Amino acid sequence: MSRRFVVMLACLLACSAAQSLADTDFDEHYPHQGPEAAGRSYAINYRDLVLANCIAKAYAKDPDVDKDAGSSASALIEWLAYDMDAATQPMWELLERYLDRRYTAPGRNASHKDVRFDFMKCLDLYHSAALQDQVRRYVGDPDRTARQDAKAMNLDP
16 A cells, blocks of 8 residues: 555545544534424414415516425425415415505605515515414414424424
8 A cells, every 4th residue: 555545544534533523513512403493383384384485476487586485385384283274275365465565665766666575575474463363273283393293202303
């Protein structure tokens, strides 16, 4: 074996060991490395689902935004306990009502003439009493989390 090969092998093993220690240290301090939705309440995840769907619909003409927001909405369903059958139509109707609103710029700023303010509409929807009413109506245990349920069933969220 050449000296160069031995040095490279030693470096590779040292880096591998260091990475293993770094991974262990990271896992001890930050055990969950995926989306944090499993630790949020079902009420918050329902609101996040509506917001993600609103953004996906508002920006459907931008394929990157639509795909990312739509995929996020789909993923949120994994960490949510709600009456999907009863909630789906009212959720989309509420979303449509907000996106159909006509917003104008404060002070009638001419530079905002063609701006639709769709993101602002989604934020207003997110903070609305109407959405909070849907949370009360369709989310069975709004303060519970998917992580709590998974732990109770000895599952990994």
